[in-house]
Amino acid sequence: MVSAYSAMLKTAFLHNAIEPFFTGGAASVCEDQSTLVTSYGEDVVISDLRTGKRIQKISGDTEQITTLAISPDSQYLVVCSRSLQMRIYSLPDCKLVRAIKAHDGPVIVMHIDSTSSLVATGSADGVVKVWDLAGGFNTHTFRGHKGVVSAIRIYGQQGGTRWQVASGSDDMQVRIWDLVKRKCAAVLDDGHVSVVRGLDFSADGSLLISGGRDKVVNVWDLTKNKLVKTILTFEQLETVGFLAPGVIGNKNEQLIFTGGDRGIVRLWSALSGEEETPELQKIETTEEVGVSEILYYPSWTNLIAVLSDQTLLEHSLSSNDLPISRRLSGNNGEIIDLAFVGPVDESGISGYLALATNSPEVRIVSVDTQSLTILTGHSDIVICIDASFDGIWLASAGKDNVARIWKWTADSDDGGFQLYATFKGHLGSIGGVALSKLVEHNGFPRFMITGSQDMTVKRWAVPKLSLVSFDEPAEVTKPVYTKKAHDKDINAVDISPNDELFATASQDRTVKVWDSEEGEVVGILRGHKRGVWSVKFSTYDKFIVTGSGDKTVKVWSIRDFTCVKTFEGHTNSVLKALFISHGAQVVSAGGDGLVKVWDVKSGECNTTLDNHEDKVWSLARRNDDNVIVSGGGDSVITFWNDITEQELERKAEQEEELVEKEQDLANFVYRKEWKNAIILALSLDHPARLLNLFRTVMSEHQEPGSITGLRQVDGVLSSLVPEQLARLLGRIRDWNTNARTSVVAQRILNVILVSYPPEKLLEVADIKRTLDALIPYTERHFGRMTELLEESYMVDFVLRQMDEVLTMKIEEL
Template structure:
């Protein structure tokens, strides 16, 4: 079985950025949430957290508005045109996107294609778009302080509204489809109301002292009086009478308000004047606009809230945070009766740079992620990657470490503190059980538990120090069940230390630093065992082999090196093209996975010193690798491109496919030989010869037709070939043309192929035809010259014979 795949990995799942700030819309069925991501709109399945479809990458125009509004071809080619705003139609069949180039695109949700494309005609970029309640109109707000209403069904611009200080960052149609009112909030903190059917401004509602962030309507179903509720960052909620635009009630909230939702459809026991407001400080409150009664529904000071959405069909609230995370709350009648909302789902829209990843819990069920944030994300791999955001640090978390089988997680970072967390696998409840706030004098770059125990751990810092800690339990103190005791401290390196690791027997420690060295230390004392010298630039990572007496290091000098613990010498060296940031042993120490600054992962065989596979899925530096301890059959990678990718071992699958492929080729080879021996069904034999890549056999089949004067059959044979078969035949023809003995057949085949391309280039075109012609031209000229010389000689010989 020589040549079979030795080891191979493939992408199993990819968790990438789907929200980078801006508009968010929720489908009517509550299953999909649509998020703005710079140049595209991402449809995300709430249950799984996976991307369903992306709108904005492959633009295919099916239709357009009027001829005068058609975009130029240059505009269509601007696929990287940023999208500042989008909106979802009420029936969830269309999406409208506004672009910095003043283009408006209308997308079909089902097909993902552009069905209409037109210029917004604003003097400047479009900053906001929204569908009307009836779904037949689109309102666009431009930087030129104007609003335009588009009837895209009848392909007309209904009106242009300019009587306000814009641009409008907040647009809202009256929820009654028969009421032709449009509301907008401008930069002057006022709310404007237009009757767009009559093209006139009805009123201005002034009362807020800061930017109006959200509005909602009250009493719109059978109530004699309609009300409008507005919230602002001036910490005030105002209830307006829509009949005359006067203030009905002003409620001080003492917190900046970011969103508001009417409770008419939320809870059956909620009053007509109840609303839910979201505060910037991470609080959700229930407000009775009539009695001014406040009730706190949820409070999490670790988040800063920005937007609030509600889905009636699933009875859920969605809150968008300033870190581009989306929190889904259960908002049933029972929740409002108990005055408590339960967070049931957390979607991570943007991870920024992923600095570290590690497996957590029994059977590596959970994944802990540090992502250039003061919060830690913990994913449940057995619950559709449901995420728990853990807060406790005051600055960026740089490193994580897990004690195998204990549910304990260590975290450290720029705030110089070390936190110990206990994770409950049943409800994903995370509790901080120990903390040290003054462990180092500079950023903690790496932290590591001892192997298979939680009794010891080590930390290293940019101040060059190494510290080894003992973890002890205090059963008597419930508030602090664990404590850290410093075992010893050492000034390990002259420059910042990047990595620390324990040996499998926990007797040695290894550190790697920017001073171009890695050092070995006794885990029991601060005595130096040895120094590994040889790298010409800073060392980023150091790891002990799980089975051999060797140490692995990776460096900015583009190399991986394996060192003998006995002699402290380099015994193996692996070359890469750029800085190797991380390296891990995999599959019980048989292979190495390395991550580099160019976004490439490489799989190395320790036995053969060969690179078995290059994994290309990241677009930027790869900072972290997490190897599953269960079997080493999968691992995760994360980097500066905000992508977290799960890689699965597909060696067995690849081997089986290779075996099946060889068996199929052997069967086809046998079938071909049978057909050639029996001289039957030569068309099938010709197709098999092309598929198996046998130019000699294809030449012999065509030669047999030519000897039998069946050139028409040759033409019919070529006409039945598909594009891939024509490419293969062209490659065979190239090899024939180089030999003068085969040039006649080669010219015949070329004649048929080229004539087909000229007659129907789209139907019979061969990819790379121009290159083939350039390559074959010198040979064809030589053959033509030789034939001409031979013709002259024959004519001269005929002249001599005729005159004898």
Template sequence: MWKLTKQHKPCYTGGKITLCKSGEVLLCLNSHAINFVHLATGEVKSSISDSADGFTSYGLSPCESHLLTSCQSGLFKLFQLSNLSSKCIGSFRGHPAITDIVFNVDGSLAASSSSTRVVKVWRIPEGFCTHSFNALEQLPTRLHFHPQLSRLELFACFHDGSIGTWNLQSRRFMALKNHLNSVTNLAFISDDLMVSSGRDKVITLWDLSSYKVKDSFVVYEALEDVSVLQKSSSDDPCQLIVGGRSGILRIFDLNRKSFLKDHPPQCTALGITQILHKFGSSLVVVVTADHNIFVHDRATLERRNVILGNVDEILDIDCFPNADSVAVVMNSSELALFDLCTFQPSLLFGHTAIISCVQVSFDGKFIATGSKDTTIRIWTSQDHRCVVLSQTHGESVSSITWSKKSTKFVITGCKNGTIRMFDTSALKSTSMITMEPTLRIIAHAKDVNTLAVSPNDALVASGSQDRTIKIHSIPNLELKGVLTGHKRSVWKVSFSPVDRVLASSSGDKTVKLWSLDDFSCIKTFEGHTASVLGVRYSMAGTRLISHSADGMIHQWNIHSSELTVLSDSDPDNKVWALSVDPQERYFVSGGSDSCLSLWTDLSKEYEENTNQKADEQIRHEHELTVLMKDSQLRKALLLAIRMEKPRIVLDILSKMVDLSVSTSELSQIWKSLDHESLGRCLSYLQDWNAFHSGSRVAHYVLNALFRAFEAPSLLSFPQFTELGLASLVSYSDRHLVRADTLLRNSQLLDFVCSS
């Protein structure tokens, strides 16, 4: 019995991101929501969502008491914040296509810019527009208020390389020009000094007393963001932290006019888009173009933590054998290693194109990856170093597999239909080596989609786009057999851990079992409604778990062909990858919805709970028999209600009616019941009232209920809704008519007999 116990979901899908004053929480845009993400763990603490009208941007007030959001419809919503909880306190009509929202120093004004080349200033919390600057020549990207409250000035970055500034008192506009390309951000060093970064590879220092360029610094890199790391004083120079398209985080010293060399640069896979830092904090937060969030130490720039904002599509997964960890391929050039207890990731950099496949060695010490950059790499799982590089494929590597009993060889499959074997017996975890294949064969006419090595390391199976499965011997890769029968591409093959049987999944929506003795198909499982993208053995080889392109995960009983549907998600969310823990404690799945799902085997707990409930049921039944025998009807009634035995409850109540137990005593019993038990009795009452033999008890119970509870208390139960009361009344009318007819007939009989 498998149950979904934990998920890693996207927390940031692009756009604005803000670091709170505490330096512990990030505000991240995530599709239609704004998430409060804990910086140390990556956990979403709370969220503000609007599924009907998603958010496009937001602004956080300086005191962090208010959050102003813009919606896709152009509506602005103002939220009051308190301890990561939010409450909408107002809304007003803004303008569409908002790109940025900022507050001034005291939070009384907010400015918004849009892709329609309009900048507006709003009075908060009233929500009326105080200034509107229309028909701008260029598209504004980022906005900043002057840090001094008395200087009501608004600054905007433009794509043409200029910086616009508006004096809100005189409404005078001034353009500051020095950059030759887009200005990406501004940062204030003091009231009269400001720096700007641009994609023209220049940092400009501005004198805001004269609004002229004080100095310019060529940095030979297109910059995307700049932040003041340390303000200048009499003793310390001013330091800036910058980042751009190279993905390298650097510290620039304005006094020396050069980058500091005593801080080692940290590289990321894609360019840096945002840099966040709060004065007094020991952390620097870096956001990259692939929506990853890196937390660095301010002094050394060493990486402390990684938050994967959005992993995109999950293409392949493999579990570690001796640890609760999993290697995940995420439609990027980075390999992610997740701790399944905390979902904390570690990233491995090295490939230059999307990684397509991954597998962990049998002892968990090494990880092998294949990529669209035509290379394979082998990494150490302990210190995440690349120790093997092979560049001999010439085409994308589509599949990879280790030996099942050792680390003596690795076999790879290629997009050109070839299979290569590498001798890794001399593999060391101390130095990096380049490796050539020891054997290469042309196995298929089309892409090799999947590879699997048998448990005894004697055979390797390959599945291809040419709809065939081929079995080769190890170590000479001699062809032993060809399995034909699938009508579409073969996406996954898997050897049984106990039998000479191979399982395969295909684009023809089927899962097949093949005999390795005569290479014939011995069973076909049909039930998926889309391409079956993978299949794995579980439960000591007695079950198959398959996943498909319609978001379904199925479990099959191999002997009885019984189907159990484990997951029935959105049909548009393809489940690309699934891996079963070697100890079969859990399996992990992932797909196009960017969610990494952990499924835990609860069979043992389920069996224990079932046995415990059975023992408890036997004990209660014995106790109930004793109570009935001793005529302890009150205790027997309460026990029968708790055991959910409506027939026994009816029998006990019938005895109480026969013994003329007062309705006041029965009312005390109903008052002692909890809300759930009382609701259960009311549902029994409706059933009893539907037939003649139970109507007497039903009206006896109704009488006691009306004496025990006020009408508002009874109306809270669904049985006393308009529909439920109509059902009770209709049957009660029928019983009363029958009783009235019986009474009149008995009176007539009495009259006839007496006369």
């Protein structure tokens, strides 16, 4: 099976990942929309908003983050947590500039002004404070609220004389604070009957809007400090704001955006109080989702809604229906299953991933941009998915006992998958689903197989609806056949490449192979000691791979249904396994959070891939066989890119370069070019060659005034850069442990100590540990030399005594 492909084994992988960056709470974006900052539990994650890729993670102070903000100019990040600390970081280096105790209670809300010079904070202690962002000192402190400050907004313009802060509280008051006069300019207390959650100034600062959980937006005239309009929104609001004049519609029309528990962004006229947004943008979801925050700057042509389900929606401001241009998921949750889907490009690669994420929704994620589309229809958690080879068809099934088939349709609303058919009939949750590998001449899958907790397996015929369009999904309730398959739950199903067979893996520790046409068992695979979680056919040969709760991976022959290989190495249940490299290798993923690549022929583990912190539930192979993707309980999706060929080329280049350097070193030694020889030996890190070089110099040369024997060598040793010096000191440390090489080590060490001042030696990496290792052996050598010297005195004494005795004897004769 593997001899023809032995040269294609994959042994080196480079990974990149789609990582979670948001767990709910505060989020902020800089004005140029380059950087997104979100709270991730106790930590802060900085991401590239354009690509969704994580840039950096800032560790928190062990307390939950309450609010954060990035300055409009992207120079500072301010983070507040329940520790009462306000931490200010400089960007992009994420260096902590200062940490301050901001309030006597947690900071609940915060806003940085448009000039990136001041930051206003509102706390649970009812106090409003203003801080100099660059200096980190408190400029204003305002007291007056009788409850938690729940909304805050700062207004001011560069060079302007009018600077104000508006704050709202759960005491249902809105207060205007004058920063120039340092006092409360107005108390607006007759507009709300519940907590105030959103505030915003108009562009010229003449109007203020306030929105709250009493389902109203109030428009205030700040020239008179009076309420001029109350807009009934019929939803509890969490955020409000002004759109820049003329972004949508008439330039003279002032529009307000709102977000709340209805989960949509809505537009209102500040003058008439009429809603300007048609009811077209409600996001289909099985969960109750609200808008917790809307991120917007007047220079933008879009706005970003932060939803309570940890996703972000980009709405285009091209029209008043606010079309969704992009959706980002801050946290996909536990990745139970995944598959490459969507139409393939010229190289046969699909650009999307379908995810089953421990929810009733199937998520479609773009590999390049991480934009998200959600497929709704299931009423309970989706457990398993499968895709056709061309990526056009997607099957999903789960705990609602229903399987669904989706088809990629270019003219659908989201340019993606649309529900094609629903299959009902199982009495338990469906643990495995598989689409036929072959398609009929008109592009339809030939059939679908499902396996369930009701211990039955069903074959379904896929209805032939119009490929051009279909208005209503088909509903199939009668399978082609139903078979009692196992004694316990069915965990996985797979179909052979030619559609003649399919296999079912069960919690009863067996795998059964079936004739797909007749639905009859043709073989039973016995040998696992725990339930079997995964089963996959090889695309290129008659073999099956299985993964089990007994921590093993097994490869089986379909010809005689015997186990031909068993791979042991996982320390927890093997949850997924599949073939790669034309069947020459197996990839497995387990509850230990590891992905392992096995050589089928030798049974050895080629490599272990580690980028997950929780169980790895899912694996998929890209069509070109160059990328493996894994998904786990840590919400991380990792792409393992095969770089074996590049790694082999790199090693070949290194070996060729090493041979050339070895020849150069031999030439330098032959020509006695000691300077070049020593530097090259250091760069090659050849300790034996280097030692022989120094021994040769010390034995063959004795120039006056030279410690090593040659002034040229002394000069080389006294002019090393810190990296070379660190490597040489490491060799000296090793040589110094042996009495036979200690003389060389001590003489070179002598040159170094004479040539370099202490401040230069301190620049050497790990110098303390090196010196700690040198000192005891040096003291031992010194003691040994002292003893030898003392013994030499005794020898001299004995020789002198012998001379005297000999002289006396001669005289007597």
